[in-house]
Amino acid sequence: MSLAAETEKQGLRDWLLAEVPTSRRHARMAAWYQNWLALRRNTLAMAGLGILILVIIIAIFAPVLAPHDPFTQDLANRLKPLGFGSHWLGTDSLGRDILSRLLYGSRITLYIVTLVAIIAPIMGLIVGTISGYVGGWVDVVLMRITDIFLAFPKLVLALAFVAALGAGIENAVLAISLTSWPPYARIARAETLTIRKSDFIQAIQLQGAGPFRIITKHIWPLCISSLVIRVTLDMAGVILTAAGLGFLGLGAQPPSPEWGAMISGGRKYILDHWWVATMPGIAIFMVSLAFNLLGDGLRDVLDPKESGR
Amino acid sequence: MKNLNGQRKWLSIPPIVRKPVSTLSTILVTMVGLLFITFIIGRVMPVDPVLAIVGERASQEQYDATYIALGLDQPLLVQFFYYLNDVFHGDLGESIRTGMPVFEDIKRFFPATLELATIGTLVGIIVGIPLGVLAAVKRGTWIDQIARFVALIGYSIPVFWIGLVGLLIFYGILDWVGGPGRLDIFYEDLIPPVTGMILVDSLLAGDFEVFYNAFSHIVLPASILGYYSLAYISRMTRSFMLEQLNSEYVTAARVKGLSESRVIWQHAFRNIGVQLITVIALSYAGLLEGSVLTETIFSWPGIGSYITTSLLSADMAAVLGGTVVVGLVFVCLNVLSDILYRLLDPRAK
Numbered sequence: 001m002s003l004a005a006e007t008e009k010q011g012l013r014d015w016l017l018a019e020v021p022t023s024r025r026h027a028r029m030a031a032w033y034q035n036w037l038a039l040r041r042n043t044l045a046m047a048g049l050g051i052l053i054l055v056i057i058i059a060i061f062a063p064v065l066a067p068h069d070p071f072t073q074d075l076a077n078r079l080k081p082l083g084f085g086s087h088w089l090g091t092d093s094l095g096r097d098i099l100s101r102l103l104y105g106s107r108i109t110l111y112i113v114t115l116v117a118i119i120a121p122i123m124g125l126i127v128g129t130i131s132g133y134v135g136g137w138v139d140v141v142l143m144r145i146t147d148i149f150l151a152f153p154k155l156v157l158a159l160a161f162v163a164a165l166g167a168g169i170e171n172a173v174l175a176i177s178l179t180s181w182p183p184y185a186r187i188a189r190a191e192t193l194t195i196r197k198s199d200f201i202q203a204i205q206l207q208g209a210g211p212f213r214i215i216t217k218h219i220w221p222l223c224i225s226s227l228v229i230r231v232t233l234d235m236a237g238v239i240l241t242a243a244g245l246g247f248l249g250l251g252a253q254p255p256s257p258e259w260g261a262m263i264s265g266g267r268k269y270i271l272d273h274w275w276v277a278t279m280p281g282i283a284i285f286m287v288s289l290a291f292n293l294l295g296d297g298l299r300d301v302l303d304p305k306e307s308g309r
Numbered sequence: 310m311k312n313l314n315g316q317r318k319w320l321s322i323p324p325i326v327r328k329p330v331s332t333l334s335t336i337l338v339t340m341v342g343l344l345f346i347t348f349i350i351g352r353v354m355p356v357d358p359v360l361a362i363v364g365e366r367a368s369q370e371q372y373d374a375t376y377i378a379l380g381l382d383q384p385l386l387v388q389f390f391y392y393l394n395d396v397f398h399g400d401l402g403e404s405i406r407t408g409m410p411v412f413e414d415i416k417r418f419f420p421a422t423l424e425l426a427t428i429g430t431l432v433g434i435i436v437g438i439p440l441g442v443l444a445a446v447k448r449g450t451w452i453d454q455i456a457r458f459v460a461l462i463g464y465s466i467p468v469f470w471i472g473l474v475g476l477l478i479f480y481g482i483l484d485w486v487g488g489p490g491r492l493d494i495f496y497e498d499l500i501p502p503v504t505g506m507i508l509v510d511s512l513l514a515g516d517f518e519v520f521y522n523a524f525s526h527i528v529l530p531a532s533i534l535g536y537y538s539l540a541y542i543s544r545m546t547r548s549f550m551l552e553q554l555n556s557e558y559v560t561a562a563r564v565k566g567l568s569e570s571r572v573i574w575q576h577a578f579r580n581i582g583v584q585l586i587t588v589i590a591l592s593y594a595g596l597l598e599g600s601v602l603t604e605t606i607f608s609w610p611g612i613g614s615y616i617t618t619s620l621l622s623a624d625m626a627a628v629l630g631g632t633v634v635v636g637l638v639f640v641c642l643n644v645l646s647d648i649l650y651r652l653l654d655p656r657a658k
Contacts, residue, residue, distance in 0.1 A: 147335075148342030151640045153598035156616065157346075160632045163620050164350045236465055243467050244602050248617055263470055267606075270473050271481040278477075281470030289465040 038301045045297020051290035059106040068097035070104040070257050079273045090275045092265060098276065101257035102283050108258045109287060112173055112242045112251075113235055119177040120234075121227050124184020129215050129223065131185065132192025143189070150182040155241055162250040169258075172251040176241055180234060184227055191223045225302050233295035236288035243284050259284050336644055341393065343636045347629045348392050352385070401633065402626030406619055411630035415612060419634070420505025421491060422604065422611030425531055426596040428508075432535025433542045433592055438585065440539070441546025445554060446573055456543055463540025468533065468599055472606035475529050487526035489608035496522050530607045534599055538592045545588045546581070553577040583654040590646030594639045 017034075021027035039045055058065060067086050074095030082090045089098040131142040149157075161175035195201060196219070204214055245251040246260025254261065259280040266276030367375075376382060380391055395401070401411035444456035479486045487493065491507055500507070500514045508527065511520040553559060554577055562572045601613035608614065612631055619627035 144338060145342065148339050148346065151339050151343060151643065152346070152636050153594070153639050155598050155601055156632050156635050159601070159616060159620060160347065160350050160628055163623075163625065163628050240465075240467050244469060247467075247469050247602065248605065249621065260467070260469075263467070263473065267473060270477050274477050277470070277473050281467060281474070284467050284470065285465055288467075289461065292461055292465050 035301050039297055042297040042300060044293045045300075048290040048293030048295075048297065051286060052294065055106050055287055055290070056110065058103055059110050062103045062107060066097075066100035066103045068100045070096060070101040071255050072096065079269060079276065081273075082275055089279050090273075092262070092276050093269060098262075098279050101262060102259070102280060105257040105259045105262065105280065105283065106287075108169065108252055108256065109239060109242070109284075112169065112176070113238055115173045116176050116180065116238045116242075117231050117235060119173070120180045121184045121231050123177065123181040124186075125188045125220060125223060125227065127181070128185035128188025128190075129192045129219050132189040133196055133211060133215055133219065139189075142185070146182045146185045149179070150186075152179065154179045154237075155244060158241060158245065159248070159250065162245060167250045167253060169252045169256075172242060172245045175245070176238055179241075180238065183230060183234070187226050187230055188223045191226060192219055195219055195222055229295065229299045229302055232291060232298055235291040235295070239284060239288045239291065332644070332647070336640065339640050340637060343640065344393060344396055344633065345389065347633050347636070348389050350632075351625060351629050396633065401630035404619065404624050404627040404630075406622045406624045406627065411627050414615060414627065415630060415634050417505070418610060418612045418615045421507075421609060422597065422600050422613060424506040424508060425527065425534060425600055425604070425609060425611060426593060428527060428531040429534030429596045429599075430538050430589065430593045432532060433538025433596075434589060436535070437539040437542030438546050441543035442550055442573065442578065444543065444547045445550030448551065453547075456547065460540040460544045463537050467602075468537065469602040469606050471536075472530065472533055472603055475533055476606070479529055486529045487522065489606075491526055491610060492519070492522055493526075530603050530609060534596050534603055537599055538596055541592050541595070542585075542588055546585065549581040549584050550577060553580050583650055586649050586653065587646045590642050590649075594642040597635055597638060 015026070016030050018026070018030065021030055067088070074091065076095065077084070077087075077091055078093055078095040080087055080091045080095075082088065084090055087097050087099070089102070092098055092101070127142055127146065131139045131146075157179045158172075158175040161178060162171050165171040165174065201214060201218060204218060209217075242251055243258075243260030243263070246258040247264045249261070249264065252258030252261055254265075262280040263277045263284075266273070266278075266280070270277050380388055383391075399412050401415070403409070404411050404414055407414055440456050440459070444453045447453055476488070480488050496519050500510050500516055500519055503510050503513055507523040508520060511517070511523060554573075559572060559577055562576050563569075567576075597612075600609075600611055601616060603609070604611045604613035605617050612635065616628055616631035616635075619631065
């Protein structure tokens with residue numbers, strides 16, 4: 001590394017760690033950097049982040065990394081054990097390479113997780129902030145609806161939704177989102193209630209800003225950090241629910257290499273050909289563990305009073 | 310903006326009346342809301358309920374007659390009231406798959422789930438609470454790390470996968486436990502059903518051979534469910550205990566020279582009892598849900614596998630009936646824990 005680059009890097013670091021911020025952007029960047037430094041000290045959280053980055057890389061480069069085509073059947077070589085020829089993790093009941101299917105399956109998992117991580121918090125954010133800001137009977141009605149959804153066991157409700165909508169990844173995503181927004185609404189409402197009486201909101205109101213502008217421009221940004229923690233912690237549960245739906249044949253449809261569906265496909269052979277059902281489970285476990293570790297770490301950094309739970 | 314929570318108008322009513330009334334209305338609203346959701350799910354189902362009854366070849370007149378007989382020409386709200394009325398009379402429709410009223414089916418399947426979830430929760434309580442207390446007392450040591458690790462695994466492993474692996478190891482390889490199902494096939498129907506829970510029924514009949522066989526079948530699924538309950542209970546116990554151990558009265562008790570076990574169990578632990586009841590009720594409700602996938606793996610004839618097998622044969626009445634029952638039990642457990650909390654915790658009065 002050249003000297004110039006090093007001084008520049010040092011300069012950036014100093015700029016980020018400056019005691020007195022010079023601009024709003026500077027303050028925000030500095031806060032992010034401080035949080036990042038705190039997170040970096042947490043080994044387990046960094047391990048989780050590492051696994052997730054690895055999974056994203058695998059998902060992007062699946063066609064390059066996979067030794068075989070995930071859909072090509074080879075009935076002569078079905079149910080071959082680990083390390084058979086170039087099939088490192090063996091083959092399934094149709095002779096497809098398990099490793100390649102796992103690598104491709106990471107795309108489906110990330111797809112589901114990303115969509116749910118976008119849809120559910122936004123639904124919750126809209127309901128929660130409106131409920132908290134408007135108050136009165138709107139609040140009562142919206143929170144009652146939230147409570148009703150909370151009262152339902154998630155997986156069973158998701159099952160019923162998918163049963164009604166028909167099996168498939170998109171419907172599974174919709175069903176999971178419809179069952180997981182209520183906690184976000186609760187969080188967003190609680191945040192809104194603490195914010196809405198504060199001076200800066202009243203200042204904006206006096207300047208003539210309407211409720212829509214206040215909610216979207218001034219309340220939403222302040223709800224983000226507590227939502228991000230909750231979303232990260234919930235993603236493990238989303239992965240498990242999605243895999244469960246796939247396992248029951250309600251998520252991704254064959255021949256799609258979805259991990260839950262792969263376990264279901266190997267279920268019949270569990271006693272004699274254990275690897276077919278076992279390998280996808282390890283993949284699910286790794287990814288949801290990674291989300292749990294990262295979520296725990298983020299909570300320690302961003303929300304110290306809740307840490308240690 | 311005034312009268313923020315609508316509290317004002319309640320002020321004239323004394324609290325002794327107000328609380329039960331508001332709790333009751335909360336339960337009612339939640340239950341009706343729950344039923345409304347299942348009703349809507351039943352309505353958006355793309356399958357035409359009329360066609361399912363009259364068949365493809367029916368004439369237009371037959372179709373219309375059935376359409377009206379099913380009440381589908383009525384406004385949605387009226388249909389919902391019919392549905393509510395049916396449900397409150399225990400009529401959840403008829404299962405296409407079994408040809409029986411869904412209510413009867415559920416009555417038959419529910420005890421198996423109850424048995425499984427109860428034993429699972431017992432495992433969770435017996436192992437989880439001491440583990441949580443220990444982790445809090447020995448905070449930061451290896452015991453705490455192990456407890457954390459145990460919980461983390463519980464939050465990250467798919468229950469159906471661990472069920473399969475458990476079957477592979479303990480049934481397939483070691484042959485320590487019974488396989489899928491509640492009993493070996495030659496023990497079936499030997500004892501008269503009283504409660505529907507085989508462990509209880511076999512004891513009532515004094516048949517220890519059946520009891521032993523049933524036990525060998527339930528031990529694996531119940532331990533797996535118990536593990537999930539344990540993960541949750543131990544985590545919550547730990548955080549409740551930490552809160553107590555950091556408070557001043559604990560320090561005072563220690564300064565007085567009380568033995569450490571007395572401080573922990575008689576002072577700190579007694580104060581978290583009420584919170585733990587809520588946690589246990591929630592985990593019990595969670596196991597009813599967790600049983601859906603576990604029962605599928607273990608061919609356990611409970612409400613979970615009833616819902617999933619009905620799903621696969623597009624038997625919507627059965628699916629929704631099962632959903633309604635699980636949802637109602639869920640609500641009841643929540644309310645029960647809430648009531649217990651109020652009764653037992655003097656601060657909540």
